[in-house]
Amino acid sequence: MIPASTTRPFDPAEYLDTDEGIEAYMTDALETGDPAFVADAQDVVARAASLMSLATPIPQKTS
Template sequence: MTEKLYDYDPADALKSDEAIEIFLSDAFETGDAAYIARALGVVARAKGMTKIARKTGLAREQLYRSLSENGNPTLETTMAVMKAIGFQITGKRAA
């Protein structure tokens, strides 16, 4: 018997702000800029990329490109997306 495999989209699991907070915190803890950008892209898809594009004033296509696996969003884009999803970047002393 052959099992069907389905693509998993982590955006489907981000139903609450608490889940998003944990997801983003884990991404930021890696210190990997590309991973953080992808994580922001996942959250933006979970919240609705069109809605995020409207709130940030950026083109939806630009957001998909910037927040993709090969994207490299500017700090301005990152901060705009964070604000649009209801989160902020904060600083804390490194351990």
């Protein structure tokens, strides 16, 4: 019996951590001309933007 895999699916959103990276990813997706790939890239970019906003530190008040 083969053991269950311990790997997880690749998520490109985890690696799109700059505006430049996101722009390049969307540009490449648009250049394919594949509407399904472009739609998927838009979802990836939305997840990446969400991850980036979670990583942004929130300023704390100083007393």
